[in-house]
Amino acid sequence: MRKIEPEEVYQKLYSAIKESGVILPKDVQEKIIHSMNSEAGLSKTVLTRILQNLDCASKNCLPMCQDTGMVLLFVEIGRDLDLSQVNLEEVIYKAVEDAYRDGSFRKSVVTDPLNERINSKNNLPPVIYYDFIQGDELKITGVLKGFGSENCSKVFMLKPTEGRNRVIEVVLETVKSAGGSPCPPTVLGIGIGGTMDYAAKLSKKALLREIDDINPDPYYKELEDDILKAVNSLNIGPGGLGGGVTSLGAKIEHYPTHIAGLPVAISVNCWADRKVKVVI
């Protein structure tokens, strides 16, 4: 059994979170630059300002967006890993808290969603999903999830007979009703199958994929392409001011489901697609 040091987990996660709020992943940045070629007018103006903003953020080491989000993490634990010496949750919490403090990130988490809504003042707790994987690695991936876009996310419990076209329709409904609110161009994570909650989890997992990767399943690759094309025909555009780039990518994760159901969850992320990835 391989042992890991809590300090290593802390340092890597702390640095990844702190950097994530300031520097946009290269794949997303390149996609934005590439998108500009097809745009004109205000659409191009918005994309230009986004790129200027990224320069300002890295130059001044400031968060690219003041909504530095709620931290959502997938923690995948290798079965051959000895974690007996590591209080994983404690280490993760400390990394989140310290990164938000040292990075001058906004603390946006309230301790109770309804009663009083008092700010926890350290951006804790994060949302964490734990899973087991083969091997002896510890993998922590996730997003700093802004809520301008999260408020536009939705779950649909479709009828099993409604099928593919209805899936495309509900994604389009979601994107249309979101309009300019989630800071388009957005990234769409789509979870299909499982149960209501599991589809939602998958939709978040889908957000972790590289923006230009290709779904290995040809059926879902085609569905992703069709959804992206349809979304980008809505003329919502960057900032919602019109244009051909409403979303930078649409990614699907799927899972078996019940004969009576077809859960579809759509997680909307803003262009500030701030991802975290740590492998130990």
Add this chain to the structure above:
Amino acid sequence: MKHINLPLTEEIIENLTMGDEVLLTGTLLVGRDQAHKRLCELLDCGKSLPVELEGETIFYMGPSPAPKDFVIGACGPTTSSRMDAFTPKLLDKGLKGMIGKGPRYGDVAQSIVKNKAVYFYSFGGCGALYAEKVISSTVAAFDDLGPEAIRRLEVKDFPVIVAIDSRGNNIYS
């Protein structure tokens, strides 16, 4: 590109048209969800407000903390529609300009026309860019709200786009 000095006057507002790219210079107020709720509760009780709204422009924003040697942290707009329920009441009280992101719903567009006001789109997610446009930032009211407190900002060449003009032309429709 139009250069405009705040506060907004009737003449300035009349000359603004949907889609105009504008650089704002001067002072503006900052307030978001909780501040709007409190202002409207005070108005409902017939009490006086801690800030004067007449002729003001309000920016829907809650900044990240200012690092050492910075005036303010990242300070881009938040989604405007969450303020829609409160906005007509503030416009009736003399508010002239709003800066945020995303479409407006309910009576907001109508109220903008009625009160000869203007709604500006600011670049969503561009908090670091806007931080460079802020010269000073002070808390003006509701200090206990932390990042949701009402602030007064002095800005220079603050880039926005006219989203709903005083004649009701709406970039989102």
